[in-house]
Amino acid sequence: MAKAELKTNKKTEIEDSSSLKGTLASVFFLGIFLVVTWLSVYFLFLDRF
Amino acid sequence: MSSQTTKLKVDPRDGKLAMAHFYVAFIALTLGGLMGLLQTLVRSGKFELPWGIDYYQILTVHGVLMGLVLTTFFIMGFQYAAISRTAGTHSPAARRIGWIGFWVMTVGTIMAATMVLLKEASVLYTFYAPLKAHWIFYLGMTFVVIGSWLDGAAQIMTYARWRRENPGKPSPLLSFMAIINTVMWIVASLGVAATVLFQLLPWSLGLVDTVDVLVSRTLFWYFGHPLVYFWLLPAYMCWYAIIPKIIGGKIFSDSLARLSFILFLLFSIPVGFHHQLTEPGIDPAWKFLQVILTFMVIIPSLMTAFSLFATFERFGRSKGATGLFGWFKVLPWKDARFTVPFIGMASFIPAGAGGIINASNQMNQVVHNTIWVTGHFHLTAATSVVLTFFGITFWLVPHLTGRVLTKAMNKLAIIQGWVWFIGMAFMSGAMHFQGLLGGPRRSAYSTYGDSAQAMEWIPYQIAQAVGGSILFLGIILMIIIFVNLAFFAPKGEEEFPVGEAENLDEKAPMIFENWKLWLGITAALILFAYTIPFIDMIQNAPPGSPGFKTWGSW
Numbered sequence: 311m312a313k314a315e316l317k318t319n320k321k322t323e324i325e326d327s328s329s330l331k332g333t334l335a336s337v338f339f340l341g342i343f344l345v346v347t348w349l350s351v352y353f354l355f356l357d358r359f
Numbered sequence: 360m361s362s363q364t365t366k367l368k369v370d371p372r373d374g375k376l377a378m379a380h381f382y383v384a385f386i387a388l389t390l391g392g393l394m395g396l397l398q399t400l401v402r403s404g405k406f407e408l409p410w411g412i413d414y415y416q417i418l419t420v421h422g423v424l425m426g427l428v429l430t431t432f433f434i435m436g437f438q439y440a441a442i443s444r445t446a447g448t449h450s451p452a453a454r455r456i457g458w459i460g461f462w463v464m465t466v467g468t469i470m471a472a473t474m475v476l477l478k479e480a481s482v483l484y485t486f487y488a489p490l491k492a493h494w495i496f497y498l499g500m501t502f503v504v505i506g507s508w509l510d511g512a513a514q515i516m517t518y519a520r521w522r523r524e525n526p527g528k529p530s531p532l533l534s535f536m537a538i539i540n541t542v543m544w545i546v547a548s549l550g551v552a553a554t555v556l557f558q559l560l561p562w563s564l565g566l567v568d569t570v571d572v573l574v575s576r577t578l579f580w581y582f583g584h585p586l587v588y589f590w591l592l593p594a595y596m597c598w599y600a601i602i603p604k605i606i607g608g609k610i611f612s613d614s615l616a617r618l619s620f621i622l623f624l625l626f627s628i629p630v631g632f633h634h635q636l637t638e639p640g641i642d643p644a645w646k647f648l649q650v651i652l653t654f655m656v657i658i659p660s661l662m663t664a665f666s667l668f669a670t671f672e673r674f675g676r677s678k679g680a681t682g683l684f685g686w687f688k689v690l691p692w693k694d695a696r697f698t699v700p701f702i703g704m705a706s707f708i709p710a711g712a713g714g715i716i717n718a719s720n721q722m723n724q725v726v727h728n729t730i731w732v733t734g735h736f737h738l739t740a741a742t743s744v745v746l747t748f749f750g751i752t753f754w755l756v757p758h759l760t761g762r763v764l765t766k767a768m769n770k771l772a773i774i775q776g777w778v779w780f781i782g783m784a785f786m787s788g789a790m791h792f793q794g795l796l797g798g799p800r801r802s803a804y805s806t807y808g809d810s811a812q813a814m815e816w817i818p819y820q821i822a823q824a825v826g827g828s829i830l831f832l833g834i835i836l837m838i839i840i841f842v843n844l845a846f847f848a849p850k851g852e853e854e855f856p857v858g859e860a861e862n863l864d865e866k867a868p869m870i871f872e873n874w875k876l877w878l879g880i881t882a883a884l885i886l887f888a889y890t891i892p893f894i895d896m897i898q899n900a901p902p903g904s905p906g907f908k909t910w911g912s913w
């Protein structure tokens with residue numbers, strides 16, 4: 311039981327209100343999306359020309 | 360960031376001029392939207408235009424009304440109000456110039472529209488030579504541009520007065536952004552003014568017999584690319600400086616917002632060649648250079664994406680949201696002033712991705728002149744920009760008319776946003792796929808002699824008609840909302856939201872307001888990117904072309 315309590319405490323510490331990790335993840339997703347769409351048309355180009 | 364001298368309410372005299380702009384903008388939306396619906400129906404192959412109306416005529420009406428009239432009128436009205444709100448009420452002189460600008464633009468619009476209706480100007484909104492319209496059409500378009508300069512001059516006067524009265528202080532963010540956009544518009548529209556005044560008008564008046572097609576197209580695209588940023592930057596003004604206030608958060612960084620706008624001023628103009636990548640007569644080295652400059656514009660766009668995600672996450676966490684994406688759930692989804700522009704922001708992700716593909720030299724060959732491009736700018740302009748403009752309308756129109764956005768209208772506005780999204784997903788999505796299969800843009804319905812390839816396109820064209828019909832429903836809903844907010848909503852006070860920066864101690868560097876520096880770099884980049892190719896085009900010009908009229912008369 312004591313252990314579980316310790317765990318919750320730790321969690322609140324990590325959840326810092328100034329954290330921007332969601333922003334970091336979002337811009338990574340955005341970057342991956344740009345690369346994937348670009349590459350898909352790039353391969354279409356290679357295939358056709 | 361905002362000075363204490365700023366007023367919280369737009370002066371009613373300024374509000375009247377802004378509203379005059381919005382009336383014209385929404386009339387353009389109604390008529391232009393109807394034309395768009397008819398186009399998608401014609402292209403489905405199930406419908407023919409009655410009374411001898413020509414497909415290219417309605418295509419011209421749609422492009423001119425939506426791309427040039429709706430946007431320019433809305434933007435000038437919005438920026439005029441935003442400056443009045445943040446830099447102070449316009450002086451009587453500035454207001455008078457603003458009114459003259461409004462009337463000059465309106466008269467120009469009527470002149471151009473009349474010629475299109477008379478079948479004298481089915482030249483599409485790009486009015487490429489050697490398609491030749493009646494000279495009144497070109498003169499009308501000149502009036503629209505000159506009127507917008509006068510509108511811009513009124514904004515610049517009020518900004519200059521604020522700077523005089525507040526020496527050494529950074530100007531209010533919204534005013535600064537509006538002025539960047541106005542300055543970019545003036546520099547860019549010099550190109551279209553040059554081709555119209557020196558080439559198309561003398562040619563359509565019969566003073567000269569031929570026109571240099573490449574020079575006129577190059578001048579058009581010198582203007583045409585910053586034109587799309589002229590549409591986009593007011594949406595960015597809302598995203599950066601207004602949405603944070605609406606959600607109850609803060610602007611992530613005032614300086615970052617200003618820097619991204621300066622980068623747009625610098626890199627939006629010397630990039631027109633990426634619209635002319637398949638054009639003969641331009642040295643590939645110069646196309647390469649302008650493609651590099653085009654890719655520079657991605658930087659402020661990605662800065663914007665980061666900044667918006669950060670604003671949302673900071674707000675969400677301040678509300679107690681946890682986890683990687685917990686902040687997303689606590690955003691005010693029931694507030695149309697946020698949700699509708701948010702759909703616009705989200706649409707800018709595929710829209711931007713498509714733009715990077717278009718500007719990549721080799722891949723441009725896959726999509727050039729296909730309906731993919733039409734799908735692309737229906738995501739950028741007709742979704743990201745237009746839904747943000749609608750989002751602004753929901754609070755700005757009642758603010759100016761002394762009314763309020765009621766709960767019922769707020770609900771209808773959210774429905775309107777989703778209807779638009781669904782319609783555009785069908786229409787723009789189908790356009791993208793059809794374009795990848797080689798379907799051409801700017802063409803009426805044809806099975807091209809029942810060729811197998813053209814047959815592949817038909818299902819996508821039907822999907823576009825379905826999407827177009829849903830979008831037209833979206834336009835009807837928007838008109839209901841606009842008329843309600845302008846004339847029938849209950850009297851009251853609707854807020855003009857202006858965001859505050861998270862860190863008020865962080866003062867924007869004064870170098871951002873150094874116009875000599877930024878205009879100097881802008882001019883240097885333009886001269887660098889365009890001087891030698893232009894000399895080349897003129898020195899090695901082929902014989903000029905006579906005019907062509909590819910459409911019938913009434």
